[in-house]
Amino acid sequence: MKTNLRTEDLTCPSCIKKIETGISKKDGVSKVDVKFNLNKVTVEHDDRVTGEDIKSTIEQLGYPVKSVKTSS
Structure with a gap:
């Protein structure tokens, strides 16, 4: 899977x-x-992590996320 943020x-x-x-x-x-x-x-990731997991991590590091798009 690939997630673009x-x-x-x-x-x-x-x-x-x-x-x-x-x-x-x-x-x-x-x-x-x-x-x-x-x-x-x-x-790039497998199904153990989601786009929302990645978004949450980036925001916890102090960077606002405007959009998340995940594709297979």
């Missing part, structure tokens, strides 16, 4: 590291790609 307030490379580290810790996540200049996060 649009975020806000990504302003620097340290934001990338913070999000990548936080999401990568979740069971079922295989790849995290953060584009801070586009405010976009793409996560």
